[in-house]
Amino acid sequence: MPDFTADSPTPVYVRAADYLTALIRSGELAPGSRLTPERELASNLGVSYDTIRRMTALLRERGLIVTVHGRGTYVSDPLPP
């Protein structure tokens, strides 16, 4: 797992989004599957909920995930090209 605490000009939420993007694109996170809940992700990755929210917002913009209030966050099916 990447070290998001490492100093970098790229914001943590962008690096986290890129990390998730790689997992999705590689198929390790399959279309339709549910992601780890946001708050769990936050503690797993060692970042704040705020950062995870920014990350998921970015992934949504990329069309890679879909979020349903009260249910969870899912890998888009089908994935955009």
Next chain:
Amino acid sequence: MPDFTADSPTPVYVRAADYLTALIRSGELAPGSRLTPERELASNLGVSYDTIRRMTALLRERGLIVTVHGRGTYVSDPLPP
């Protein structure tokens, strides 16, 4: 000025965005003019910086404002239809 503390099913940031939208659409805030800085707006409207950030994100999505890091937030010129 609207009372954003009043109970409503509509989130504060949406109501704040609608309020600003009305000011822009009515011409009270002319295209090209600079908005009150975010933190000042927050205290003026009696809401948090977080809420103002959500509000400006929404107004940007609506194409009504443009934000420049370090400079400020401006009413779009021209305004979208």
Next chain:
DNA sequence: GGCGATTTGTACGTATGTATT
């Protein structure tokens, strides 16, 4: 329909970083 558990959404406060003037 209610109740509790789970999960996302909103809102507040605060501190530090970065860009512009």
Next chain:
DNA sequence: CAATACATACGTACAAATCGC
């Protein structure tokens, strides 16, 4: 270099939606 203003990041609390029982 200082002042201003937006950007990122952390922490926390409560609200709202969904689901299973």
